[in-house]
Amino acid sequence: MSTLAPVLDRLDGNLDKSLTRLFDLVRIKSISTDPAYASDCRKAAEWLVADLKSIGFEASVRDTPGHPMVVAHHEGPAGAPHVLFYGHYDVQPVDPIELWDADPFDPRLKEIEPGRKVITGRGASDDKGQLMLFVEACRAWKEVHGSLPCKVTLLFEGEEESGSPSLKPFLEANAEELKADFAMVCDTGMWDRETPAISVALRGLVGEELTVRAANRDLHSGEYGGAAANPIRILASVLADIHDESGRITIPGFYDGVEETPSQILKSWENLGETAETFLGPVGLSIPSGEKGRSILELVWARPTAEFNGISGGYTGKGFKTVIAAEASAKVSFRLVHKQDPAAIRSAFRKFVEDRIPADCSVEFHPHGGSPAIQLSYDSPFLASARQALSDEWTKPAVMIAMGGSIPIVGDFQKFLGMESLLVGFGLSDDRIHSPNEKYDLSSFHKGQRSWARILDALTRKG
């Protein structure tokens, strides 16, 4: 007989109790960015520790220079994998409070359309609701079997909404204790209400600021126009050279380490039905700006970019000034995918620019961060297990998606603990996280618990 089925039954039977627990946690005003709520943050950490201890975890509140971490451990059977589950108990501020339909710290169950119930309150989705899914799944396993199917470490942070200042030092200082076979991060969303998603790729980033200098002072464009180099013209020309007609980036070596996305993955993305119109329409656009011949999702999920984030030079006030500026600057960033090397990209970019600066002018660079892309192997067996588990739970099969931006924790786990992360979450795009009237669908809360139970089961069997 399946070990999973009774766990799922238990989750179904305990739904009301699990809701009560989530409501208790949501009531704690753990706003990390506002020092006035420091004791609430600690209270949330203590609440979690007490709850985890009641399940049988060895759990403790761990002080940091900021808000505390919660770390908990539970043994698993010999030979089973060891997973680290990450979530955060802190929440965003609630301003503007007058836009909330109800007290953000008095969570409720509300029917927003026939048959669709949601949990309202700050943190209902981000990330208290999401982290409790896994706790509830563990609780049910323990209640049914007296054990967990694998070794579990939990790490709940209290500063995610305020820049995670204590996280890196904590990971470094406690690397031995926290290291597991892989991490599971529950801070992302589903593709839609019927389709669960696993984020398998996050783009990396290289930021550069460049300043082109020409004459040793601002010049009059009547007196010097046609004679003196114009740094805005040079800068515009350099930036314009970075993309070719097809939207491809022309910097030599830029595509080193970029892989073609497997055709079955591309096919699955196509099946999601996202088009340039649906993706860009809400922001008033319709034509993809990236490489021609690739779908909109491939462009933002699996292709590198060069974007110009800021530019300035010369006279930019009201009216007109016939000046040839002494210098002009731009901020440029590259989103990286697959195995692109941030250091190599930075150096190739600088050479590309330097090659285009006239001999009597100069350019100065200032670096702004660099991190490689995160790319899980599409054919990893634990990814396949998780995907199957999710597909078994939901109406539609799970999709492997990517994210155009980065989630710092994933890079930190890789860097400090040498672990890959499985990004699974059950948020929906209408959850209004960080905004008034945050909510979490009851179906996310219920089927999310069942999903984690299934994933634990599936990983164990493959592990």
Added chain:
Amino acid sequence: MSTLAPVLDRLDGNLDKSLTRLFDLVRIKSISTDPAYASDCRKAAEWLVADLKSIGFEASVRDTPGHPMVVAHHEGPAGAPHVLFYGHYDVQPVDPIELWDADPFDPRLKEIEPGRKVITGRGASDDKGQLMLFVEACRAWKEVHGSLPCKVTLLFEGEEESGSPSLKPFLEANAEELKADFAMVCDTGMWDRETPAISVALRGLVGEELTVRAANRDLHSGEYGGAAANPIRILASVLADIHDESGRITIPGFYDGVEETPSQILKSWENLGETAETFLGPVGLSIPSGEKGRSILELVWARPTAEFNGISGGYTGKGFKTVIAAEASAKVSFRLVHKQDPAAIRSAFRKFVEDRIPADCSVEFHPHGGSPAIQLSYDSPFLASARQALSDEWTKPAVMIAMGGSIPIVGDFQKFLGMESLLVGFGLSDDRIHSPNEKYDLSSFHKGQRSWARILDALTRKG
């Protein structure tokens, strides 16, 4: 016997007296921009009227909403041309006063190197010294011959250093009275201490501001990079397209009305010995930015340009922001030559830009002024006469030069009085006009008087 020779002798003999008169005028603190000196400005105008009346001019102080004009008339022989001579009696402020070696309003004669004497004081060169040259030439003609060789109208302005707010209305209101065969403007310089110059061309100007708009709000470059149009990229690409590899402007029709400068003029400019190194060296540059294969003087004097005077978009503060901006702007100006039509250039530029804006983006234009170039005909007989007269006076032959920028009065004379201007002046590049320790070479003051006497004589004989 020549009518000119005794006039020149008279000027030589009266040099000390003419210096005394200039000193008297320089002592009047006619700083137009500072209301505290309004009565000094009027005093300068009254001083000039009195002096001109003493020569036999019908002269008057003419009120304006600002500082007064001086207008004076003197008849000439039937059939002789009628010339309008323009100068300005107002001067720049003297700050920082502590950098002056002597009281700016206590003019002196000072030997700055063996055999080189200069007149020091605010306005000694700009423009009191220059305007008195012509007055002295007229005085000598009158003293010697009892008459002037042509009909002369004088217009001395008191607001040139503060934007000439009253000039246009005054020209319009008094067009009939002021209209002459041509104007003579003495507010420019010599090529060097031995070489007199006539400015025969001034470039025109078209200013445009453009704003490229893409998404309806700022976007996150992780989420939208590779998908959403980036207005900085579009703007950079448009600006980069404006010049080709050879520095030529690619806007269709841009060169309509641009003429090739006659080879003998180019040759005479070459003989001036100005190179890219001598012209650009002082501002820290060495490579001309304009059309390849043309001399540095041709580039700034006789070729049109497109210059980018300002650019802005996205995040330009300290640090970095991974934003794709909703819009980006630039200020662009074109210097025009010969018969280029400002309206046609503006409209060709706008079409050029619009052709390069993606269908889901937009561009908005804001005009900033437009004026055609001023170009005297190189083969006009009165230019030839003036050139010969100057060449007769100075060590080296007069050169016909041009100016990269504009002198508004020249356009105003053309527009309101339908007159061309002869731009002859005897300032030197080291006169420090607008700065502390302004000076005017005694040779400019002496030979400048003689030069105007010669020009009047030459014009009359050709007239």
